[in-house]
Amino acid sequence: MKFFQLSLFLVVSSLSAFAHISIQGRIISDEDQQALYGATIQVKGTQTGTTTDQFGYFDLSIDAEKAELIVQYIGYETQIIEVQRPNEELIIKLQPTSLMLSEISVQSSNIKSINQLAKIDVELRPVNSSQEILRYVPGLFIAQHAGGGKAEQIFLRGFDIDHGTDISISVDGKPVNMVSHAHGQGYADMHFVIPEIIESVDFGKGTYYADQGNFNTAGYVDFRTKNKLDKSMVKVEGGQFNTVRSVAAIDLLGEKGNSNNQSAYIAGEFMLTDGPFESPQNFYRYNLFGKYNQLLNANRMLTLQASTFRSEWDHSGQIPIRAVEQGLIGRFGAIDDTEGGITGRTDISATLDEKIGEKTYLENNIYFTQYDFELYSNFTFFLEDPINGDQIKQKEERSLLGYQSKLHHEGRLMGYSFNTSAGIGFRHDKSNGNELTRTVNRRTNLERLAFGDITESNAFAYINESWQINRLLINAGVRLDYFKFNYIDNLQTNFVRQSEQKSIISPKLNFNYQVNSNWNLYLKSGTGFHSNDTRVMVAQNGDDILPRAYGADFGSQFKPFDNLIVDVTAWYLFLEQEFVYVGDAAVVEPSGRTERKGIDLSARYQILPWLYADADFNYTEPRSIDEAEGENYIPLAPIYSGVGGLTFKHNSGINGTFRARYLGDRPANEDFSETAVGYIVADANINYSTSKFEIGIMVDNIFNVDWREAQFDTESRLPFESDPVSEVHFTPGTPFFLRAKFSLFF
Template identity: 50%
Template structure:
C-alpha cells in the first residue's frame, strides 16, 4: 500500500512539473544593439531575480502558467516593465532593449545575485563622472591616489590602502583583461603605464580592493582594476582641445559599420589621439603622444562572440624631475624649476587582444583570451644630482625592449539543486615576458654612457590555474570559495660578465579565498572577504644566488587580507559602502630600479576603514564622498622606527556632479591627502594637500563644448615627495630631505566635440 501511495505522489508531482513553463530572453542596448551583461531581471512580486550573462541572456524555469511582470533595471538606463504570459510546457522568449537615461539612485538594487561581482559604486561613478584625461582613469577607484613626477609620459606613482605602490608593485591593472603591469621592468617591478588608453573610449572600470578573487593573481595584493573600453561607438566623433602652457589635443573616433553592422550584431571602430604640451614647468616638456586603436566585435554564431582589439602608442617628453626643498628655499631654482634639465624619456607599446566568449545551450560560459604586446622604454632620471659623481652628475638611463604574450581562459557552469544555485568556474592563465638588453646605466646629458650598472636579458613565466565556487544558498546568503595556484619561473642572463651567465629560479604558491555575503533585502548587504595573495619580485633579484630572497626563501612572500563590510541603501537615493580591512604581509622586498639594489623591509601590517557614499540630492544633482584611513606599520622594527615611508594614512575625495536634460552637465571635485611619514622614524614628513578641479560641459545632439580646470583655486602643492639624500653642485656633503615634483597650478582647457 505504501509503495502504491508513493508511486501515486511521484506521478502527480511529475505531472504537475510537466505543466510548468519558462521565460527566457535577451537584453540589448538600443544605441549599439549590443547585449548588456549584468542587467537585473526581476519577476515582480515573486522575489525571484537573475542577472543577464555575457550575451545578455536570462532565464526563469519552473513557472506556473500565468501572466507575469518582468522588471529590467541597469545603471544609466531607463527601467523597463514587461508583461509576459507563461503557458504550459512552453518557453516564452522575449527580446528587449534598454535606452540610456539619467542615473536614478532609487533604481539601484543591492542584489544577492552575483554578490561577489557587484560593481555598484564603479557603475555609478563612470556614468556621473565621464573621464576627460588619462589621470582621471585611475582616480575612478575610491581611495586611489596618483602622482606624476617625471613628465606626462611616465607612469604615475600610485597610492592605495596604506601602500606606496610605486608605479604598480601591488595593484593589478588590466585593460579589457590584458595586463598593464610589467614584471621585472627596467624602472621597477609592476610598472604600469596606462597612457595607451584613450580616455574617451573607457566604458567602465571594475575594481576590488584586496586579494579576494581567484582569477586575479600577480600584483593584486592591495587590489585590482580592469578598465573596459567601448565595444562599439554610439556615433562617430571628432574632438579638439586647447589649453594653457601650449597644450593641444585632437581625438577622433570613426564608427566603421554603422546601423548596417548593428543590424547584424557587429560593430567596428577606429580611433586616434594626438597630444602636445609644454606643461607648467620652467623647463618645457615638449611632451608628445600618439595613440591609434581599432576594435571589432561580432557573432561567429548566435551564442559565440568575438572581440578583436589592436592598438599602438608612442610618447616622448622632457621632464624637470624631483627637486630638493633647499634649492627652492635658497632661490637657486623656482618652485617649477629643475636641477638637471636634460631628464626625459621615450616609450611605445603595440597591443593585440582577442577575446572569444561562448554560451552553450545549457548556459555554460567558455571564455578564451589571447594577448600580445611589443613594448619599448627609455628613461633618463637624476635623483641624487652630484652625490655619487661630483663632476658628471648622477644621471641614469633605464631602458628595455619587451615582448609580452599570454592567455586567459575559463569555463563556468551553473547548477540548481533545489533553491541552491551553484556556479562553478575553472580557469587557466599563462603569461611570458621576454626582454632584451634591460639596462641601468650611468649617463651624462642624455647622450653619453659613462658606466653600465645592470645589463641583461629577462625571461619570466607565470602560469596559473584556479577553481572557484559561487553558491547562492538562498535569496539572502551567498558563499564564494576558491583556490588559486601560481607558478613562476624567472630567468636572468647577465651580459655584463664574460662569458654571459644565465641563472634561474622557480617557485609556486597556493592562494585560497573565502567570501561570505548576506543580503537581508535589496537595500542591505553584509559581507566578509578573506583571502591570501602574494608579493612578486624582480627576476634580477630572485635569481641572485647570494641575494636576500634566496637566503630567506621569500621569492613569493604571502599576503593575508580580510574585509568586513556593508553595502546599504538607508534611503532610496542614498548608497553607502563601508568596510574595515586588514592586510598582513610576510615580506616586502622592493627592487629599486634606480639603483639596481634590493631594499628589504620585513613583515608589515596595514589596517584601516574605507567609506564611500553616493547621494542623489535632486533629480539632476549628485554628491559623492570617499573617506579612507590606514595605519601601515613594519612589524619587526622598533616602535619609533616602524613607519612605512610615503604610505598614505588619510585620504578623501568627493564632489558634486550635475546632469540636466537640456545639455548642461559638469562637476566640481576635491581630493585631499593628509601629511604622512617620508621615512621610517617620521622625522621627515611629506606634506598633505587639498586640490579642487572643475569640469563643465554643454552637450547637444551634434556637439559638445567643454571646460576643464585643474587646481581651480591655484593651490601651491607638492604632487610627489620623497625623502632622498642628494648633493647639489658645490655642496661639501649630501643632505637628506624632501625632494618633490610640484603639482599642477591653475590649468584650464577648452574642448569642442562634434558628433555624426
C-alpha cells in the same frame, strides 16, 4: 532492492513537489539593439537573481508557477516583467534614460557589489585623460613626478604602490603591469588608453578574487573598451602651457554593420604640452586604436583589436626643498633638466566568446604586446659623482605573449542556484637588454650597473564557486600560479643562465548576506601575492620570493533613502617578508612584515533629478611589524584621504562637475621625522552638450593652491655642497590650468 526503489521514489517525489519554471532571455538596448552585458535580473520579492553574459543572455530557474522580474541596467529605464511558464526566449529591450539612484538596487548576485559605485561614476563622470581613469576606484590616488610620460605613482589602502607593485591592472583582459621592469616591479603605464572609449570599470579591493593573480594585494582594476560607438566624434582641446589635444573616434560600419551583426571603429589621440615647468616638457603622445566585433551566430562572437602608442618627453624631476627655499630655483625649476624619456607599446588581441550550452559560456582570449622603454632620471644630483652628476638610464625592450580561457556556468542543485567560473592561462615575458647605466646629459654612458636578459613565465589555473542559499551567497575559490624565472647577466664574461621556479596556492572565501532589497552585508577573506623581480628571485636562490598577503573585509552596502547609496568597510591586510629589487640602484633590498588596517566609506546621493553628489573617505593605519615602536612607519603610505564632488546633468544640455581631493600629511620616512605634506586640490568643468556638438571649459586646481604632487625623502648633494643632505624632494603639483574643448558628433 525495495529500499532503493522506495528511496528513489521519495527523492523524485520531493523534487517534483517544487513547481519551477526556467526562463531564458536576452537583454538589449532599444536604441541600437546591442547586447547589455552585466544587466541585473532580480525576481521580485526574493533573493533570486542573475546577470547577463557577454551576449546579453541570462538563464534563471524559479521555484514558482509565475514571477515578476525586475530588470535593471545603469543608464537605462528599469522594467518589471511578469512571466508565466514562457515557451520561448524573452527579448527585453531597455530604454536609455537619465540616471536615477532610486531605481538602483543594492541586491547583488556576486561579491562585487561595490562595483555599483564604479558604474554610477562612469555614467556620470567622463574623464579627460588616461591617467584619470584610475580615479574611478574609490580611495585610489595618483601622482605624476616625471613630466607626464612616466607611469603614475599609485596609492591605495595604505600602500605606496609605486608604479604598480601591489595593484593588478588590465585593459580588455590584457595585463598593464610589467614584471621585472627596468624602472620597477609591476610598472603599469596607462597612457596607451584613450579615455573616451572606456565603457566600464571592474575593480575590487583586497585579495579575494580567484580570477586575479599576480599583484592583486591592495586590489585590481580591469577596464573594458567599447564594443561599438554610439556616435562618431572629433574633439579638439587647447589651453595653457602650449597644450593641445585632439581625439577622433570613427564608426566604420554604421547601420550596415548593425544589420550584419558586426561593428568596427577606429580611434586616435594626439597630445602636445610644455607643462608649467620653467624648462619645457616638450611632451608629445599619440595613440591609435581599432576594434572589430562580429556575431558569428547567435551563440558565438569574435572580437579583434589592435593599438599602438608612442610618447616622448623631458622633465624636471624631483627637486629638494632647500633649493627652493634658498632661491636657487623656483617651484617649477630644475636641478637637472635633461631628464626625460621615450616609450611605446603595440598590442594585438583576439577574443572568442561562445555560448556552449543553455547555462554555459566560454571566453578565450589571446594577446601579444611589443613594448619599449627608455628613461633618464637624476634623483641625487651630485651625491655619487661630484663631477658628472648622478643621472641614470633605464632601458628595455619587451615582448609579451599571453592566453586565457574562462568558463562560466549557472545551474541549480537541491533547489538552490550556483555559479561556477574556472580559468586557465599563461603569460610569457621576454625583456631584452634590461639596463641600468650611469649617464651624462643623455649622451655619454659612464658605467653599466646592470645589463641582462630576463625571461619570466606564469601559468595559472583557478576555480570559483558561488552558491545562493536563500538570502546568503557563499563564494569559495582557489587559484594556482606557477612561475619560471630566467636571468642572463650580460655583464659577466661567461654565459650563465640563472633560473628559479616557484608555485603558490591562493584560497578565497567570501560571504554576502541580503538583509533586504536595500541592505546587504559582506565578509571577504583570502590570500594573494605579488611576485618580486626576476633578479631578486635568482639572487635569493628561490627562497621567500612570492610573499603572501592575507586579507579580510567586513562591510555593508545599503540605501537609507531611495536616492542615497552607502558602502562602508572595515578591513585588514598582512604581508609576509618581501625582497624588493631597487631598479634605480641595481640592489636587492629586503623588507620585513607589514600590516595595514583601515576603514573605507563611500556614498552616492542624487540631490535633484539633474544633480548628484559623491564622497569617498579612507582611513588607514600602515605599520612595519618587525621594527620598534616609533620607527615602524611605512614611508609615503596614506593615512587620511578623501574625494568628493558635485555632478550636474541638466535637460537644457548644461552639465559639468566640481570635485575636490584631499590627501593628509603622512610619514616620509620610517620614524616620521620627515613629513610628506598633504594637500586639498579642486578641479571643475562645465559643458554645453547637444546631439550634434559639445563645448566646454576645464580647470585643474581652480583655486591655484601650491601643492606637492609627489614627495620622497632623499639624500642628495647640490653642485656647491661639500656634504650630502637628506630631506624631502618633491614634484610641484599642477597650478591653475585652463583648457577649452569642442566636440563634434556625427
